[in-house]
Amino acid sequence: MIIAAPSVNTCIIDNNQIYAYGLKKLLSIKDLCKQVTHFNNGSEAIAHLKDPGNTQNLPDIIFLDIIMPVMDGWEFMKEFEEIKSQLGKKISVYILSSSIDLHDIDRAKNIPSISDYIFKPVDVKQLQEIFKNLQGIARQ
Amino acid sequence: MSFSEDRFSDDSRLHLAQIIDNINAGIWEYNINTRVIKWSAGFYSILGYEANEIECSNHIFFDHLLYHQDKAVFLNALNDQSANSAKPIQIRLLTKSSGYHWFESTIKKQYDKNGQIIYGSIININQYKQAELKATRNDQHYGDTIRIAKLGSWEIDAATLNLTLSKQIYDIFELQTEIKLSIEEGVSFFEPPYRPVIQNAINNALEFCQPYDLELLFRTAKNHVIWVRAKGVPIINEYGKCVTIRGILQDIDSNKRKGLSLESSLNLLTDQNRRLQNFAYIVSHNLRSHTGNLQFMVNLYEETELAEDRTEIFSHIKSISSSLNATIEHLNEIVKIQTEITNERSIISFEAIFNNIQLAIKSNIEAFNARIEYDFSQCPQISYIPAYMESILQNLLTNALKYSHPDRQPHIICHTMKERNHIYLIFEDNGIGIDLERYGDKVFGMYKTFHQNPDAKGIGLFITRNQIEALGGTIKIESTVNIGTKFTIKLV
Numbered sequence: 001m002i003i004a005a006p007s008v009n010t011c012i013i014d015n016n017q018i019y020a021y022g023l024k025k026l027l028s029i030k031d032l033c034k035q036v037t038h039f040n041n042g043s044e045a046i047a048h049l050k051d052p053g054n055t056q057n058l059p060d061i062i063f064l065d066i067i068m069p070v071m072d073g074w075e076f077m078k079e080f081e082e083i084k085s086q087l088g089k090k091i092s093v094y095i096l097s098s099s100i101d102l103h104d105i106d107r108a109k110n111i112p113s114i115s116d117y118i119f120k121p122v123d124v125k126q127l128q129e130i131f132k133n134l135q136g137i138a139r140q
Numbered sequence: 141m142s143f144s145e146d147r148f149s150d151d152s153r154l155h156l157a158q159i160i161d162n163i164n165a166g167i168w169e170y171n172i173n174t175r176v177i178k179w180s181a182g183f184y185s186i187l188g189y190e191a192n193e194i195e196c197s198n199h200i201f202f203d204h205l206l207y208h209q210d211k212a213v214f215l216n217a218l219n220d221q222s223a224n225s226a227k228p229i230q231i232r233l234l235t236k237s238s239g240y241h242w243f244e245s246t247i248k249k250q251y252d253k254n255g256q257i258i259y260g261s262i263i264n265i266n267q268y269k270q271a272e273l274k275a276t277r278n279d280q281h282y283g284d285t286i287r288i289a290k291l292g293s294w295e296i297d298a299a300t301l302n303l304t305l306s307k308q309i310y311d312i313f314e315l316q317t318e319i320k321l322s323i324e325e326g327v328s329f330f331e332p333p334y335r336p337v338i339q340n341a342i343n344n345a346l347e348f349c350q351p352y353d354l355e356l357l358f359r360t361a362k363n364h365v366i367w368v369r370a371k372g373v374p375i376i377n378e379y380g381k382c383v384t385i386r387g388i389l390q391d392i393d394s395n396k397r398k399g400l401s402l403e404s405s406l407n408l409l410t411d412q413n414r415r416l417q418n419f420a421y422i423v424s425h426n427l428r429s430h431t432g433n434l435q436f437m438v439n440l441y442e443e444t445e446l447a448e449d450r451t452e453i454f455s456h457i458k459s460i461s462s463s464l465n466a467t468i469e470h471l472n473e474i475v476k477i478q479t480e481i482t483n484e485r486s487i488i489s490f491e492a493i494f495n496n497i498q499l500a501i502k503s504n505i506e507a508f509n510a511r512i513e514y515d516f517s518q519c520p521q522i523s524y525i526p527a528y529m530e531s532i533l534q535n536l537l538t539n540a541l542k543y544s545h546p547d548r549q550p551h552i553i554c555h556t557m558k559e560r561n562h563i564y565l566i567f568e569d570n571g572i573g574i575d576l577e578r579y580g581d582k583v584f585g586m587y588k589t590f591h592q593n594p595d596a597k598g599i600g601l602f603i604t605r606n607q608i609e610a611l612g613g614t615i616k617i618e619s620t621v622n623i624g625t626k627f628t629i630k631l632v
Contacts, residue, residue: 005580013154016429017454025453029443098429120429121436 008134010036011059013076014096015068019120023063023096030124030131032131041068042076050083058089060134063096063118066104073097077111084113092134094118166262168245170198170218173255177201186243186264188236207232207240217247230269231429233262242269287311290391296323296372298346298382310370312391314360319402331357331365338370345385355396367396411609418585419474428466470599474606481610485523490516490556490565493526497534503540508541510550519556519563522631528607532565535600536627540569545622563631567612570624576617583617 010033014020020038027033037059039045045062047102048054066073073095084091095108098120118126147430160167166183170176177198181191187205194200206214210231217229229247232240245262273471291437292309296302303323310318313329327339334356341352351373358368372387436458441453498505505512537552544550548570556565574583584605585598608629609617619625 016433018433018460019429019436021452021456022433022440024447025440025444026436029440098432099425100428101424121432121439 008033009059011062012038014065015040042071046079062093067095169259171257205233241266261583292389298386314362345372345374349382366393426467434460477606481526488526508550512552515555519558532604535604536567543571545572565629567627573619573621575621
């Protein structure tokens with residue numbers, strides 16, 4: 001069993017409260033990550049990333065939903081691409097969506113800073129894989 | 141017998157006879173009293189015979205040489221008393237080796253010592269006659285083609301602005317007489333919105349040598365409104381200036397109308413297809429999202445041992461169950477729109493329905509302390525499906541309350557309007573508005589929410605638009621953030 005370093009910081013951007021709760025709970029039960037921040041939409045997350053007070057507290061990984069009010073996943077990615085070079089930290093972004101629309105999947109593939117597209121709810125093995133890789137990168 | 145064999149009394153007559161025998165025409169002579177017939181050598185040769193190769197007789201002429209259908213023409217000319225002034229006749233004669241040819245013959249009458257003589261000269265006009273027949277056939281063919289194509293041609297002289305129209309143009313105009321028309325009079329046959337279009341096209345052709353090809357609505361003299369194609373091509377002089385516009389006018393009514401009806405069917409199908417896609421979208425996205433969550437929670441429930449976690453997870457399961465139910469209800473409502481569309485329409489009063497709805501959501505209105513005004517005087521009634529109208533008005537009203545501005549008293553104005561054959565419903569509020577540049581037509585999409593309003597479900601405007609469009613109407617939105625929103629609904 002791989003035990004995540006306590007430093008791994010996860011961010012969930014999803015307007016679905018129940019799903020966000022579930023993912024948080026799952027990460028905790030599986031001991032993958034204890035430090036989870038949740039935002040209701042892209043706009044809140046961008047504000048958090050941009051805030052100079054959070055430079056020490058930036059996420060290593062973002063789980064991003066697509067359909068959200070105020071600022072959806074695509075709009076978030078557009079803003080994220082603009083600011084990511086100034087963040088001083090490599091952040092892996094995973095789309096986490098219940099959409100099985102090929103149009104959405106292709107669109108995500110064409111955005112270079114998106115690591116992968118994961119279907120909701122979520123496969124535990126897949127999550128473990130993601131965090132294991134993250135550990136590998138962190139150790140290098 | 142030939143003229144030269146005749147017994148001439150002196151040299152000059154002999155000389156004359158020789159000339160006659162040598163010219164490239166045939167001379168014939170017929171004595172009515174003696175029934176003697178004479179042909180010149182030329183007569184034989186233009187028919188392709190050697191002199192005297194065939195017997196010179198009435199019997200040979202009428203039964204062998206003259207085409208049977210032309211006998212009447214020839215005999216009439218012979219019997220005509222005023223034959224001296226008669227025009228030459230055209231007859232067909234059998235040549236030796238190339239079948240019947242057309243000949244023209246003069247017919248003259250004269251009396252001499254031997255009695256009444258009729259004589260004439262024949263020349264071969266076959267080449268001209270064939271060309272003439274071909275030209276007639278071509279004219280006929282051209283006329284038929286033009287008629288079948290419902291096509292007329294016209295010309296404008298750039299210097300005088302004189303308009304010349306072909307006969308077929310008058311047929312398209314349905315004008316009985318071919319009266320002279322000016323350009324302005326010609327243009328006035330087009331329907332008012334198309335008059336500037338055609339006038340501009342003509343002006344541009346005259347000034348800038350631009351050709352045009354337009355499809356326009358046209359009103360004939362008999363008041364038929366038809367689609368026509370108007371095409372004009374400038375003809376330029378050596379300086380590149382337009383000297384003439386030559387063009388056609390074609391009646392394309394039946395094709396154009398078929399095209400238009402096809403286009404409207406296509407739009408209808410596109411609309412229905414879009415609704416179906418929306419439907420498929422909710423089934424795939426929303427139901428999937430709920431069932432996914434349900435599965436997720438059930439798994440978590442099994443994973444965790446903590447009683448406190450289990451209580452929380454179970455409360456989420458209950459909430460998913462009710463969301464699932466709500467989504468199914470929404471699906472049901474969309475299906476209902478498609479089935480209720482065949483329901484009977486009845487005459488309904490806007491005021492009565494609007495007041496009923498105000499009463500139904502009275503507590504809601506009071507909670508927001510909203511000021512609601514209406515004016516249905518311009519169009520108090522409409523033939524509509526009552527359930528739809530109730531649903532449309534209620535949705536718009538509750539939306540206006542839901543998205544009212546927190547800093548001011550909600551002010552909602554609703555009125556109707558009649559314009560041409562359409563009835564409009566206008567619904568305005570002074571609420572928080574929506575950024576249309578950003579969200580555009582997504583406003584009417586399913587499960588699209590834009591504000592962080594906990595009550596927002598993204599179903600109301602979707603249903604409203606579907607109800608309006610199902611009855612052939614349209615809905616438009618104008619909005620300014622922090623100022624308000626205006627819906628303009630074309631009901632019928």
